[in-house]
Amino acid sequence: AQSVTQLDSQVPVFEEAPVELRCNYSSSVSVYLFWYVQYPNQGLQLLLKYLSGSTLVKGINGFEAEFNKSQTSFHLRKPSVHISDTAEYFCAVSDPSGTYKYIFGTGTRLKVLA
């Protein structure tokens, strides 16, 4: 079965430092990939998506992610984080053939320290 792995459950990082949140998926076929962010007491918001084309995808709030087909990864990066980036981040994969709907990873809690 299709799965999404977010290896890090928590990532602490100091303000203005760079951060990378890791996401790996299990699939040998084409996929659509998404990153969502969840702030406390809120629903998930779309950060960015990869559907096709350029493997480097830019999203909102200065985040970007790189699709790596050979490593089946879609890591999220930001060169300089702010306190306001403290939130939970979810990676999700979707199958273009419609075999399965959005499968979410277990989330990574990013804590930005002053």
Next chain:
Amino acid sequence: DSGVTQTPKHLITATGQRVTLRCSPRSGDLSVYWYQQSLDQGLQFLIQYYNGEERAKGNILERFSAQQFPDLHSELNLSSLELGDSALYFCASSVTGTENSPLHFGNGTRLTVT
């Protein structure tokens, strides 16, 4: 604000009872998804509707049912509630309901079963 409205925000009820969660999708979105978020199982896909018809089913228990009405709002009915049903229930909507169409989430309904 995602434009997806979920009511109520909080629900406390006893085991064995039945509750109804309501979702109004974003204006123009034809598809509605229901997800359950719990600490131990992460974000689990329950069911999807498109323009009133069921499109996909995930890990939805037989005690749970849902429907999408002609005005596109959706309701998730949970019956014979058990302590383990305590969770955050999210509704999400998308324009086309296809796998490349990003989801827009509501703020969720927090269900507590005592």
